[in-house]
Amino acid sequence: MNIFSQKNDRKRTFLFITIPILALFVCFNTIPLIRGVIYSFTNFRGFGSYDWVGFRNYADLFTDARVGKSYLFTIKLAIVTTIVVNIISLILALGLNSKIRAKGFFRGAYFLPNILGSLVVGYIFNYFFTYIVPALADMVGLQSTSILASPSKAWIGIMIVCSWQAIAMNTIIYISGLQTVPEDVYEAGGLDGATGWKQFRHLTFPLIIPFFSINMVLSVKNFLMVFDQIMALTKGGPAQSTESISYLIYNNGMAGGQFGFQSANAVVFFIVIVAISVAQMKFSGSKEEQL
Amino acid sequence: MKKKGIKCLKLTLCCAAAAMAVQGCGASSDDQKIEIEIVQYKPEAANYFKLVEEEFNASHDDIHLTISSPNDATTILKTRFIREDYPDIIGIGGDINYSYFVDAEILADVSDYEGMQNINQGYLDIAEALELVPTDGTYIIPYVANAAGVLYNRDMFEEHGWEIPTTWDELLTLCDEIQAEGILPFYFGFKDTWTCLAPWNAMAVELSPADATKQVNKGQTTFTSEYRELSEKYLQLLPYGPDGPFAYNYNDACTAFARGESAMYTIGSYATPQILSVNPEMNIDSFVMPASDTAEGRTLNSGIDLGFCVMAECENKEAAYEVLDFLYADENLQKYIDDQNAVPCKNGDFQLSPMLDGMLEFIESGNMTDYQDHYYPSEMSVDALLQTFLIEQDVDGFLTNFDTNWQRYNRDIIRMVQDYEAANGGKE
Amino acid sequence: MKNTTTAVKANKTVMVLLILGLSTIIFPLYMTIIIAFKQPSEMTNNISGILSLPKTWSLDNFREAMEVTDFWRSLKNSLLISVLTVVLSIIIHSLMGYTLGRNKGSKFYNFVYLFIVSGMFVPFAILMMPLAKQTAELGLANWFGVILLYVVFYMPMNVMLYSGYLVNIPLALEEAARVDGASTWRTYWKIIFPIMKPMHATVAVITALAVWNDVMTPLVIMAGSSQNTLPLAQLNFQSQFGTNYNLAFASYLLSLIPILIFYLICQKQILNGVVNGAVK
Numbered sequence: 001m002n003i004f005s006q007k008n009d010r011k012r013t014f015l016f017i018t019i020p021i022l023a024l025f026v027c028f029n030t031i032p033l034i035r036g037v038i039y040s041f042t043n044f045r046g047f048g049s050y051d052w053v054g055f056r057n058y059a060d061l062f063t064d065a066r067v068g069k070s071y072l073f074t075i076k077l078a079i080v081t082t083i084v085v086n087i088i089s090l091i092l093a094l095g096l097n098s099k100i101r102a103k104g105f106f107r108g109a110y111f112l113p114n115i116l117g118s119l120v121v122g123y124i125f126n127y128f129f130t131y132i133v134p135a136l137a138d139m140v141g142l143q144s145t146s147i148l149a150s151p152s153k154a155w156i157g158i159m160i161v162c163s164w165q166a167i168a169m170n171t172i173i174y175i176s177g178l179q180t181v182p183e184d185v186y187e188a189g190g191l192d193g194a195t196g197w198k199q200f201r202h203l204t205f206p207l208i209i210p211f212f213s214i215n216m217v218l219s220v221k222n223f224l225m226v227f228d229q230i231m232a233l234t235k236g237g238p239a240q241s242t243e244s245i246s247y248l249i250y251n252n253g254m255a256g257g258q259f260g261f262q263s264a265n266a267v268v269f270f271i272v273i274v275a276i277s278v279a280q281m282k283f284s285g286s287k288e289e290q291l
Numbered sequence: 292m293k294k295k296g297i298k299c300l301k302l303t304l305c306c307a308a309a310a311m312a313v314q315g316c317g318a319s320s321d322d323q324k325i326e327i328e329i330v331q332y333k334p335e336a337a338n339y340f341k342l343v344e345e346e347f348n349a350s351h352d353d354i355h356l357t358i359s360s361p362n363d364a365t366t367i368l369k370t371r372f373i374r375e376d377y378p379d380i381i382g383i384g385g386d387i388n389y390s391y392f393v394d395a396e397i398l399a400d401v402s403d404y405e406g407m408q409n410i411n412q413g414y415l416d417i418a419e420a421l422e423l424v425p426t427d428g429t430y431i432i433p434y435v436a437n438a439a440g441v442l443y444n445r446d447m448f449e450e451h452g453w454e455i456p457t458t459w460d461e462l463l464t465l466c467d468e469i470q471a472e473g474i475l476p477f478y479f480g481f482k483d484t485w486t487c488l489a490p491w492n493a494m495a496v497e498l499s500p501a502d503a504t505k506q507v508n509k510g511q512t513t514f515t516s517e518y519r520e521l522s523e524k525y526l527q528l529l530p531y532g533p534d535g536p537f538a539y540n541y542n543d544a545c546t547a548f549a550r551g552e553s554a555m556y557t558i559g560s561y562a563t564p565q566i567l568s569v570n571p572e573m574n575i576d577s578f579v580m581p582a583s584d585t586a587e588g589r590t591l592n593s594g595i596d597l598g599f600c601v602m603a604e605c606e607n608k609e610a611a612y613e614v615l616d617f618l619y620a621d622e623n624l625q626k627y628i629d630d631q632n633a634v635p636c637k638n639g640d641f642q643l644s645p646m647l648d649g650m651l652e653f654i655e656s657g658n659m660t661d662y663q664d665h666y667y668p669s670e671m672s673v674d675a676l677l678q679t680f681l682i683e684q685d686v687d688g689f690l691t692n693f694d695t696n697w698q699r700y701n702r703d704i705i706r707m708v709q710d711y712e713a714a715n716g717g718k719e
Numbered sequence: 720m721k722n723t724t725t726a727v728k729a730n731k732t733v734m735v736l737l738i739l740g741l742s743t744i745i746f747p748l749y750m751t752i753i754i755a756f757k758q759p760s761e762m763t764n765n766i767s768g769i770l771s772l773p774k775t776w777s778l779d780n781f782r783e784a785m786e787v788t789d790f791w792r793s794l795k796n797s798l799l800i801s802v803l804t805v806v807l808s809i810i811i812h813s814l815m816g817y818t819l820g821r822n823k824g825s826k827f828y829n830f831v832y833l834f835i836v837s838g839m840f841v842p843f844a845i846l847m848m849p850l851a852k853q854t855a856e857l858g859l860a861n862w863f864g865v866i867l868l869y870v871v872f873y874m875p876m877n878v879m880l881y882s883g884y885l886v887n888i889p890l891a892l893e894e895a896a897r898v899d900g901a902s903t904w905r906t907y908w909k910i911i912f913p914i915m916k917p918m919h920a921t922v923a924v925i926t927a928l929a930v931w932n933d934v935m936t937p938l939v940i941m942a943g944s945s946q947n948t949l950p951l952a953q954l955n956f957q958s959q960f961g962t963n964y965n966l967a968f969a970s971y972l973l974s975l976i977p978i979l980i981f982y983l984i985c986q987k988q989i990l991n992g993v994v995n996g997a998v999k
Binding site: 335359361362371374375542552561571 | 942945957961962963964
């Protein structure tokens with residue numbers, strides 16, 4: 001085989017892989033999305049007949065205070081949670097990746113929060129915030145009620161639970177990233193006297209940047225689309241202070257009769273997240289090249 | 292090593308394919324029988340319906356009945372409707388979803404069903420009122436109703452010699468008395484927003500016209516005028532509940548009431564199974580929530596908890612009616628009532644749960660009014676608006692907000708109603 | 720010499736911190752376990768009551784939970800769906816990730832990459848109705864349709880993970896094989912696929928977990944069929960007017976075991992990968 005035909009073989013193989021997979025993806029993601037976009041121009045309730053309403057849903061979206069509030073809440077939650085989760089899980093990954101005893105046990109244990117169903121998580125944390133935290137505060141001499149009952153503080157409770165659950169996944173991704181760092185890098189670094197923070201900053205971190213950016217993108221995306229934790233903890237309350245965008249889309253669109261309007265909301269939301277994530281990827285992409 | 296990995300993959304795939312084949316041939320059915328499928332939305336009654344299904348199939352050779360009681364049935368029904376996979380009969384509640392289903396013309400007219408004559412007229416009227424614009428047909432056969440008001444700890448009341456209040460003032464006096472004894476009058480679980488609606492509905496039946504929402508849709512009045520007294524009185528209840536009621540959810544409130552932490556609990560009869568699960572020995576009774584100055588004005592807050600609708604797509608209406616005959620047979624209905632502490636929508640001699648003693652005279656005389664929230668579109672989240680109101684305690688802000696939100700969320704319905712009015716103007 | 724002593728010290732601190740962190744996990748787990756063993760009549764709202772041990776350690780709750788959820792049948796369905804999804808995901812997504820990761824210079828493949836990855840951001844609620852309709856039209860309103868949908872849903876994330884992983888796998892490895900005359904397809908299965916083992920394990924864990932706990936997709940797609948997955952069956956414990964937490968918690972504990980075992984197996988694979996010097 002000469003070089004030319006090998007190049008062709010490579011190209012053909014790539015196309016042969018791409019086309020069927022892309023077709024599957026278009027069929028079950030793009031086409032339904034387009035159908036959804038079409039509904040966003042109607043007053044469809046989810047069943048029965050409907051009328052075309054043009055851009056009315058989109059116009060309404062920008063004047064709807066409830067939607068605006070949900071965007072603010074969701075973005076605030078996503079930013080704070082992303083930072084908290086990534087700091088903790090990076091530290092945890094380094095810890096779990098170091099030479100310690102009972103590594104398997106620790107890794108298993110720290111993975112648990114991720115498997116507990118949302119009913120369990122909701123019940124336990126509701127209990128924790130409603131009864132245990134106030135009791136602890138009482139012992140220290142502070143007067144306090146459940147933070148989930150306060151419109152200004154409930155988001156903190158949700159942030160804590162989101163982090164608690166998400167850290168496991170992010171840690172796994174960081175650990176698998178740390179595995180790609182060859183031992184000899186450390187050995188070489190060790191000779192140069194690089195230890196601790198220095199070693200992390202200059203040797204480890206640059207090598208796991210692709211995983212860092214994956215985690216950032218995934219975290220931002222996951223927390224922007226937060227839904228389960230809201231359902232489990234507050235159901236949007238108190239005083240509608242924790243209604244996330246996904247919660248509104250599901251609750252009013254699917255469970256309620258606002259399917260058309262919430263489809264418009266979903267379309268705008270989709271565009272917003274894609275924009276944020278592309279910006280993120282571009283940013284971390286340029287960082288990767290720098291290093 | 293590498294080869295082994297790929298072999299493993301292949302093996303797994305083969306196993307899966309085999310499993311697929313096995314599952315595929317499970318579905319063979321008898322062609323002779325007519326299949327009737329019911330989807331009903333109360334998962335808590337799943338056991339009862341399982342029993343009905345078995346008994347029906349054992350006694351009928353020509354019809355095979357399947358009843359499913361899924362959780363989140365509304366979502367399931369909606370997704371099945373969109374793929375045009377209709378069950379034959381659906382069991383739903385008399386709320387806004389029913390109104391939407393009627394409007395979408397997916398339900399069959401069941402006014403020719405014979406059993407209809409035995410249904411309590413009060414509930415048929417309630418069903419009629421739920422239609423967005425009046426129609427000629429009847430689309431639901433009410434099965435059972437629930438009632439909301441105040442549940443109270445009967446033993447505690449007897450021990451202290453407290454009387455059941457019949458007016459608003461008596462209720463407040465009673466609350467003061469209870470509080471003076473160091474007992475909490477009410478427990479609230481306002482963290483679950485829907486529980487905010489329970490006292491609201493119970494007082495609204497007396498303080499606001501039953502068709503308040505319809506009048507607003509016709510442009511005849513506003514909620515600011517219809518709901519003012521109601522809102523103000525609701526706020527007066529709060530001091531008699533626990534501190535920071537927004538921290539506790541429905542489950543907390545049920546547990547607290549069951550443990551005797553409060554004397555009363557403003558909730559519906561549907562809460563009794565949950566309360567009894569915590570304290571099976573508890574002696575619970577209920578009374579109608581008094582909200583005005585006169586005892587005569589009282590009416591029971593009661594609505595259709597479960598009714599059956601035949602789908603327009605149902606191919607065999609006669610068979611569906613035969614199934615309904617079985618469901619509405621007195622002995623089966625009685626079993627349901629015993630199981631769920633429900634109120635029957637059928638006339639006849641039924642044995643009601645002792646927990647409904649205090650409401651019996653209203654049920655027997657047919658003095659009942661539907662829940663206001665059965666007319667609220669769920670996407671407007673009136674429950675959340677109420678919770679906000681109870682936290683902020685701003686009556687004017689709440690009422691203005693209610694009116695603007697109502698206009699926004701009901702735009703299409705209001706237009707429909709007003710078109711209808713224009714076409715059939717004044718013909719009431 | 721000096722280095723090792725500081726390392727030992729550092730490891731001790733790490734251990735202490737890890738053990739401290741563990742308390743945030745042990746406490747909820749403790750609560751889950753005791754609630755799973757208690758009877759509804761033992762539930763209270765005061766702290767000493769909730770933290771106390773159950774009166775008897777009887778397995779009745781577990782037995783009843785298994786009965787209510789038709790445990791073995793639901794487990795079988797859940798396992799079938801999860802295993803097939805994971806296997807298909809590993810094959811399909813790694814191929815796609817490889818193709819896209821190795822063609823970062825091409826405009827077309829870059830577009831495909833962004834196109835697929837952006838699929839991750841589509842809110843499920845907007846797809847739900849159209850998908851319910853579409854799967855029914857295609858005769859896929861069954862568990863096979865659910866698997867197919869999962870393969871599509873998790874494709875964006877997994878493709879992203881695989882192509883990110885490829886950055887650290889040198890092209891030289893493939894080129895060596897190419898010089899020997901192996902085709903790209905063969906090279907992939909012989910060299911690249913095995914090397915990506917740690918990533919396979921990661922993808923397997925993430926995908927399996929998401930599938931294992933997912934309620935919405937089977938609820939919407941398989942609605943009306945008599946097939947239940949475990950999370951669907953567990954819905955039976957809760958309704959608006961009453962939730963049997965004791966049975967529900969018992970059932971959750973039961974369904975937690977298989978996925979935990981799966982994770983423990985996989986995490987060894989995540990460990991054993993590239994470090995062994997297979998690559999560098």
